[in-house]
Amino acid sequence: MSAILEVRGLGKTFGGFTALNDIGLAVAPGERLGLIGPNGSGKSTFVNCIAGDFLNHSGVVLFKDQPLTGMKPHERARLGLTRTFQLPRPFRSLTVLENVAVPLRFSVPPLAMADAEARACACLQLVGLHDKARSYAHSLTQVDLRKLELARALVREPALLIADEVMAGLSHSEVDQILDLLFAQNVRGTAIIMIEHVMRAVTAFSQRLAVFVAGRKIAEGDPRTVLATPEVEAAYLGI
Numbered sequence: 001m002s003a004i005l006e007v008r009g010l011g012k013t014f015g016g017f018t019a020l021n022d023i024g025l026a027v028a029p030g031e032r033l034g035l036i037g038p039n040g041s042g043k044s045t046f047v048n049c050i051a052g053d054f055l056n057h058s059g060v061v062l063f064k065d066q067p068l069t070g071m072k073p074h075e076r077a078r079l080g081l082t083r084t085f086q087l088p089r090p091f092r093s094l095t096v097l098e099n100v101a102v103p104l105r106f107s108v109p110p111l112a113m114a115d116a117e118a119r120a121c122a123c124l125q126l127v128g129l130h131d132k133a134r135s136y137a138h139s140l141t142q143v144d145l146r147k148l149e150l151a152r153a154l155v156r157e158p159a160l161l162i163a164d165e166v167m168a169g170l171s172h173s174e175v176d177q178i179l180d181l182l183f184a185q186n187v188r189g190t191a192i193i194m195i196e197h198v199m200r201a202v203t204a205f206s207q208r209l210a211v212f213v214a215g216r217k218i219a220e221g222d223p224r225t226v227l228a229t230p231e232v233e234a235a236y237l238g239i
């Protein structure tokens with residue numbers, strides 16, 4: 001099969017500022033791709049353009065060979081392209097289970113409540129939150145909020161998940177929990193783009209690495225090779 005995601009010539013400006021400049025990137029089905037770059041290099045803007053939260057000013061995004069132009073985020077999610085947000089956005093007054101069931105209630109066709117809850121339960125089992133299913137989202141710890149954010153993105157069994165800094169601020173062992181969870185989901189067939197500043201996690205996880213600096217992709221390929229290139233060392237690691 002061809003790439004599950006193919007981005008060609010993607011550009012995004014904010015007023016006169018160019019946040020993304022002619023980005024091309026492809027992800028294979030089931031692949032684990034790391035996307036790194038300094039603060040402000042355009043990683044989240046890239047995610048927002050792919051997920052449909054931002055309108056790109058040039059270029060095209062193809063998912064399963066279909067151009068996504070004009071499609072809203074929920075329509076892209078229905079196709080199997082989901083993302084997490086850097087700051088988890090649960091419905092704080094709903095329970096953990098209700099939060100995960102909600103996307104299924106609005107799927108096409110919508111699932112009945114009992115079916116949605118059964119699938120949500122299975123997903124909570126996968127991310128290790130099943131014992132907190134009846135807790136309210138506002139009562140969760142940071143790591144559990146990240147797991148809930150992931151569960152909400154994973155409950156539809158997406159073909160591609162974009163995990164945008166899901167490990168920020170977590171302890172060493174909490175990072176390992178999230179890594180295990182992402183590896184397990186990848187084994188189930190989901191391609192994953194990991195955007196992360198936690199370098200040990202992104203290098204352990206990624207089969208391929210892409211590096212953004214100032215809105216441009218400056219390197220892409222095998223992680224070791226990419227990290228050893230002088231341009232990446234200079235621009236990203238500040239060496």
Ligand SMILES: Nc1ncnc2c1ncn2[C@@H]1O[C@H](COP(=O)(O)OP(=O)(O)OP(=O)(O)O)[C@@H](O)[C@H]1O
Binds near residue numbers: 043045046
């Ligand atoms: N809505 C917006 N309006 C104006 N400028 C924006 C907007 N969103 C992002 N930018 C700018 O675009 C650039 C890229 O930001 P972006 O958040 O994509 O970077 P990033 O690589 O994800 O950074 P970080 O690692 O800190 O999350 C930054 O200079 C940022 O200030």
